[in-house]
Amino acid sequence: xxxxxxxxxxxxxxxxxxxxxxxxxxxxxxTDGSAPExxxxxxxxxxxxxxxxxxxxxxxxxxxxxxxxxRFRLKxxxxxxxxxxxNRAAAALAREVxxxxxxxxxxxxxxxxxxxxxxxxxxxxxxxxxxxQAAGLAAGGVDFILIETMxxxxxxQAALAGARTTGLPVxxxxxxxxNYRTMMGVTPAQAVQTxxxxxxxxxxxxxxxxxxxxxxxxxxxxxAKPEGVVLMAQSNAGLPRWQQGEISYDGTPPVMAEYAQRMxxxxxxxxxxxxxxxxxxxxxxxxxxxxxxxxxxxxxFEVPETAAKGATAERRARxxxxxxxxxxxx
Amino acid sequence: MSDEFDALPAELQELYLNMxxxxxxxxxxxxxxxxxxxxxxFGQTPAQILQYGLVAGMDIVGADFRDGILFVPEVLMAAxxxxxxxxxxxxxxxDYKGVEKQGTVVIGTVKGDIHDIGKNLVAMMLExxxxxxxxLGINVDxxxxxxxIREHDADILGMSALLTTTMPYMRTVINRLIEEGLRDQVIVxxxxxxxxxxxxxxxxxxxxxxxxxxxxxxxxxxxxxxxxARRVKSMA
Ligand code: B1M
Numbered sequence: 001x002x003x004x005x006x007x008x009x010x011x012x013x014x015x016x017x018x019x020x021x022x023x024x025x026x027x028x029x030x031t032d033g034s035a036p037e038x039x040x041x042x043x044x045x046x047x048x049x050x051x052x053x054x055x056x057x058x059x060x061x062x063x064x065x066x067x068x069x070x071r072f073r074l075k076x077x078x079x080x081x082x083x084x085x086x087n088r089a090a091a092a093l094a095r096e097v098x099x100x101x102x103x104x105x106x107x108x109x110x111x112x113x114x115x116x117x118x119x120x121x122x123x124x125x126x127x128x129x130x131x132x133q134a135a136g137l138a139a140g141g142v143d144f145i146l147i148e149t150m151x152x153x154x155x156x157q158a159a160l161a162g163a164r165t166t167g168l169p170v171x172x173x174x175x176x177x178x179n180y181r182t183m184m185g186v187t188p189a190q191a192v193q194t195x196x197x198x199x200x201x202x203x204x205x206x207x208x209x210x211x212x213x214x215x216x217x218x219x220x221x222x223x224a225k226p227e228g229v230v231l232m233a234q235s236n237a238g239l240p241r242w243q244q245g246e247i248s249y250d251g252t253p254p255v256m257a258e259y260a261q262r263m264x265x266x267x268x269x270x271x272x273x274x275x276x277x278x279x280x281x282x283x284x285x286x287x288x289x290x291x292x293x294x295x296x297x298x299x300x301f302e303v304p305e306t307a308a309k310g311a312t313a314e315r316r317a318r319x320x321x322x323x324x325x326x327x328x329x330x
Numbered sequence: 331m332s333d334e335f336d337a338l339p340a341e342l343q344e345l346y347l348n349m350x351x352x353x354x355x356x357x358x359x360x361x362x363x364x365x366x367x368x369x370x371x372f373g374q375t376p377a378q379i380l381q382y383g384l385v386a387g388m389d390i391v392g393a394d395f396r397d398g399i400l401f402v403p404e405v406l407m408a409a410x411x412x413x414x415x416x417x418x419x420x421x422x423x424x425d426y427k428g429v430e431k432q433g434t435v436v437i438g439t440v441k442g443d444i445h446d447i448g449k450n451l452v453a454m455m456l457e458x459x460x461x462x463x464x465x466l467g468i469n470v471d472x473x474x475x476x477x478x479i480r481e482h483d484a485d486i487l488g489m490s491a492l493l494t495t496t497m498p499y500m501r502t503v504i505n506r507l508i509e510e511g512l513r514d515q516v517i518v519x520x521x522x523x524x525x526x527x528x529x530x531x532x533x534x535x536x537x538x539x540x541x542x543x544x545x546x547x548x549x550x551x552x553x554x555x556x557x558x559a560r561r562v563k564s565m566a
Contacts, residue, residue, distance in 0.1 A: 022495065033442040033499045076442060076469050112444050118406050151402075179398020240494045242529045247494050 004103055004143040005169040005202065008060065009230055014264060014289055017105070017234055017272020018054035018062045019282045023249070025050070025065070035077040037069045040089035047090070051097040053279035058286035059272070061103035063146060064090040070133045072111040072121075083129075084136040091140020105146040105171070106137030108159055115154045123158050130162025138166040148234070149207045149274075150174045151182035153194055160198060171202035171270070173232055176217040177209050180304075188217045189224035196226045204232030207274045210251060211235045211259035216301040218266050232270035233263050237277040249276025253284035260285040265297035335382055342372050346382045353387035354394075356407025358414045361387075365415040369422070376419040380458040384412050385542075388451065392541070409447050416454050423457060431462060433553045436478045436516075437488035438466035440499045445492035445522070448542070452488065452521065455542040456549060461486075472506040479507075484516055485556065486549055489535075491522040501533040517552045519545060 008015055025036050028046045040047055051062050069087045071080040079086065087106070094104045108130060113121040134145055145163040147170060150156045156172055163170045174182050174191050181187050188205065195203045203225075205217045214235040221231055238251025251259075256273060263271045271289065273281055335343065349364035364383065368374040374382075391408045394400040435456055439449050446468050453465045464482050466474055479487060487507070491497040500520055507513040520530050521539040530538035536552060539545035 026495070031498065032502070033440075033496060076444070114406070118403055178401060181398070181401065183402045185401030185403065240524070242494075242497075242526060242532075245532060247498075 003169045005171065008103060009202075009269065012060065013269065015060045015270045016058060016260075016282070016286060016289060017232075017270060018057075018059040019273040019277030019279065020237070020275050021050060021063065021065050021107075022067065023247075023275050024053075024278065026247075035068065035074060035079055035086075037066055037074065037086040037090065038077065038079060040065055040086055040093060044089070044093055048093050048097055051094050054282055055097055055102060057279040057282035058290075059102070059282055061105050061143070062094050062098050063105045063107045063272075064094045064137060064140075064142060065107070066090040066133070066137060067107045067109040067148070068112075069136070070108070070111050070129045072113050072129060073109070076112075083132050084139070087133050087136025088140040091137045091142045093140075095141035103143040104141065105144055106134065106140075106142035106168075108133060108137075108145055108147045108163060109149050110151065110155055115152060115158070123154065123161075126155060126158035127161040130159045131165040132162075134163045134166045134168075138168060142168065144169040144171060146170075147172045151186070152184045153186055153191070156195065157198065160200070169202075170200060171204075171232060172200050173204045173206040173234060175207040176205050177207065177213065180213070180216055180220070188220035192221045192225045192229060192231075196229050201228065202230045202232050202270060204234070204268070204270065206232075206234035206272075207236055209236070210238045211255060211262070212300055215259070215262055215266070215299065216304070218263060218268050219299060219301070219303075222266050222268075230270065231266075231268040232272075233268045234272040234274045235259055236275040237273060237281055240276065251276060251281070253281045256281040257284040257288035260288045261294050262297065262300065264289065265294045338382070339372075342368070342374070345372070346386070349383040350387035350390060353384065353408050353411050354391055354404075356404060356411050358407075358411040361411040361415050362418060365418050369418075376422050377458060379415075379419065380455070384415055385455065385458075388412060405447060409450065412454065413450070416457075420457065423460070432460040432550065433485035433556075434462045434464065434482050435486040435488055435549065436464045436466065436475065436482060436484040437490070438470035438475060438478075439468040439490045439492075440496050440503065441469055441471045442499065443491050443493050443496035444468045445490070448492070448522065449488075449490035452490070452539070452542045452545045455546050456488075459546045459550065461549060472503045475503055476506060476510055476512065479512055479516055485553060486517045486519060488519045488521070488545065488549075490520075492524065494524050497522065497524055497529065498533075500535065504534050517549070517556060519548055519552075521545060 022036055047065050054062050066087045071083050074080045098104050115121045145168050147159045172195050176182055192203050205214050208214055214233055218233050237249040237256055240247050240249055260271050352360040368379045395405050437453050439446050453463045457463045464478055466478055489500050518535045519537050519539050520535045525538055527538045537548040539548055
C-alpha cells in the first residue's frame with residue numbers, strides 16, 4: 001500500500017489539517033449528550049457539511065467524526081455493538097467529501113478507561129478495541145489513522161498495535177494540558193522520543209489549553225526530537241467559556257492565524273486546530289500559511305528553567321527526618 | 331496546622347503526619363494500618379481521623395496536583411489508599427453520628443462523563459460528616475437520579491461533571507426534577523473543575539461547590555435551613 005501521508009509530506013513543506021468536529025456538532029444541535037458518532041448515520045448531511053467547510057477552508061486533509069468511536073466510549077451510549085458501522089460511515093462520508101486529492105485521517109481517541117495497573121483495562125483488550133475501530137475506518141476509506149488526544153503512553157502503545165492491523169500509516173498526537181505534561185505526567189520530550197522508538201514518524205500535540213500552551217509544548221518537542229520525526233500540532237481555539245447559556249472558545253481566527261505562523265517558525269510541518277475552531281479559523285490559518293513566514297520568531301512563553309519540585313522536596317525531607325528519628329528510637 | 335492539631339499528643343501528631351505522607355505516596359496498607367492504630371491505640375473518632383489524617387493528606391495531594399507536581403497516576407493511588415481506609419471507618423460512622431442523621435444524599439457523575447475521583451472524595455467526606463450517601467457512580471442519566479431520589483427519599487442531590495461537554499446535562503436533570511415535582515424536595519449541589527458560580531446559578535442549582543470541604547459545608551448549612559423550614563411548616 002502506498003503511504004499517502006508520507007507522499008503528501010514529500011510534496012508539501014507544510015500540510016494543513018482541519019478543525020473541530022465535536023464543538024461544530026454541538027453548534028449544529030448535538031446538545032443532549034448523545035454520541036457524536038451516531039450522527040454519521042442519523043444526520044449525515046450535518047457531518048458532511050462540516051467536512052465540506054474544512055475542505056473549502058483549504059485543509060489538506062480532513063479528520064473523521066470518530067473520536068469516541070471505540071467500544072468503551074460507545075458503551076456509554078449503548079452503541080458498543082455498532083463500532084464497525086459507525087466508523088465506516090464516518091470515513092465513507094469524509095472520503096466522499098475529500099475526493100481523491102485530499103486525504104482523510106481516521107480519528108482514534110482514548111478509551112476513557114484506565115489501563116493496568118492503574119485501572120482494569122489490559123493492553124490486549126485495549127489493542128483489540130482499537131483494532132475493531134481501525135477496521136471500520138479502513139473499510140470506509142481513510143488514508144491514515146490519527147491517534148489523538150492521548151495522555152498515557154501505554155494507551156498509545158495499544159492504539160498503535162490496533163491501528164497497525166490495517167496496514168495504514170499512523171500519526172500520533174498527545175495532549176499536554178497539565179503543566180506542560182499530559183495528565184498522566186508524560187513530557188513532550190518523552191513522547192517524541194518514545195513514539196519515534198515505536199516507529200511513528202508524524203508526532204505531536206493537540207487539544208489542550210490554547211495556542212500559548214501548545215507553542216511551549218512544540219518548542220520542547222522540537223528541542224528533543226530525533227532525526228526524521230515530522231512534528232504536528234492541532235491547538236484548541238483558546239479556552240472554553242460559559243457565556244449566555246452557551247460554551248464558546250475565546251481564540252479568534254486572527255489568533256489562530258498567528259498560532260499557525262508560530263508553529264511553522266518552530267519547524268512544525270503538520271498544522272491544524274482542535275476544539276472551538278471553525279472553518280473560519282482554518283481559512284485564516286490557510287491565508288497565513290500561504291503567505292510569507294514570520295521574519296523573526298520570539299517565543300510567546302517564558303523559556304522554562306528546570307521544573308520546580310519545591311513542595312515535594314520539602315515534604316520528603318521532613319518525612320526522611322521523621323523516619324530516621326523513628327528508626328533510631330527503635 | 332490548626333491549633334486543635336497542635337494540642338494533640340506529640341505521638342498522635344506524628345502518626346497523623348505519617349498517615350498523610352503515606353497517603354501522598356499511595357501506600358494503601360500503611361494508611362489502613364495508621365487508621366487502625368489511631369482508632370485502637372489513641373481512641374480517635376472516625377471524624378478526627380478523617381480530618382487530621384485522610385482529608386489533610388488529600389489536601390496536600392490536591393494542591394500538588396493543581397501545581398503540576400503530581401499527576402493522575404499518583405492521585406489515583408492516593409484516592410485508592412483513602413478508599414481503603416474509608417472501608418475501615420464506614421461501619422463505625424453510624425455509631426459516632428450521634429442522635430440525628432444529617433440527611434440523605436444521592437450523588438453521581440452525569441451522563442457521558444466518567445470522571446469520579448473528585449465525586450468519590452465528596453461522597454466519602456459527606457459520609458464522614460454523618461450523611462447517608464447513595465453513590466450512583468458515573469454516566470448517570472436523569473431517570474436514574476430521579477429514581478434514586480424517590481427510592482431513598484433524598485434530601486440532597488449532588489451532581490459532578492468534569493467536561494464542558496457534559497456540564498450542560500446538569501440543567502437537563504434539574505429541568506426533569508421540576509417536571510417531576512421534585513425540585514422543592516431536594517437541595518441541588520453541583521461541582522467539578524469546569525463549573526463556575528455563574529453556571530450553577532444559571533442552571534438553577536442551589537450551590538456550586540468548589541471542593542469537597544465546601545460541599546460538606548453547603549450540605550450542612552442548607553440542610554439546616556431545610557429542617558428549619560420543615561419545622562415552621564409543621565407548626566403552621
Ligand atoms: C455535591 O456535588 C459535588 C460537589 C463538589 C464536587 C463534585 C460534586 N465533583 C467535584 N467536586 C469538587 O470536589 C472535588 C474534591 O475537592 C473536586 O473534584 P475534581 O474532580 O475537580 O478534583 C479531583 C479531586 C482531581 N481531579 C480529577 O480527578 C480530574 C483530573 C483530570 C486530569 C482527569 C482525569 C483524572 C481523567 N480523565 Co479527563 N481529566 C481531566 C482532569 C484535568 C485536571 N487537571 O483537572 C479533564 C477533566 N479531562 C478532560 C478530558 C478531555 C478527558 N478526560 C477523560 C478521561 C480521563 C481519565 C479516565 C483518564 C481520568 C479519570 C479517572 C477517573 N476515574 O475519574 C476523557 C473523558 C472520558 C469521559 N467521557 O468522561 C477525556 C475526554 C479525554 C479524551 N480526550 O478522551 C479535560 C476536560 C476538558 C474540558 N474542559 O472539557 C480535563 C480538564 C483535562 C484537560 N485539561 O484537558 C471538585 O471539583
